[in-house]
Amino acid sequence: MKILVLYGPNLNMLGKRDVSQYGTVTLDAINEMLKDIAQKESIDLVFFQSNHEGVLIDFLQKYSKNASGILINPGALTHYGYSLRDALTDTKLPIVEVHLSNILEREAFRKTDVLDRIVLERFMGKREKSYIDGLAKLIKHIKNQKSNSKNTK
8 A cells, every 4th residue: 555645835844934833843754753654554655745736736646546545734735726636636545634733723814725625534733643643544544445345346
């Protein structure tokens, strides 16, 4: 099983940007936490970060055909990334959205989430634990899908 882990704009700056919102943990540290979980489950993770929406879309179009699911923190693209939303929908893969901060308790513009209806679940406001919980949800969902497809054959 392979899961794509995508990060949108500015997430490469974790640990350096507003620590009151995002904490001090770096993107590399989050990746290591996720790798530890995935290794125990015999799952391959493919990590990708870009500050450009089109580059994220290119990545999805190239790599989603060999994946079982997507864990994504779209960053600010959450609020306006309709072309990213379309690309995610086109993959037909289960998607879990994560955010370090609680976007619903921040500025008014952050209350809009263009991914809202296409994700299995959204985890937010627990900093790096949002990623851990999100990955656990996605793994469980994918395993249940595989189990159910075996039972219907």
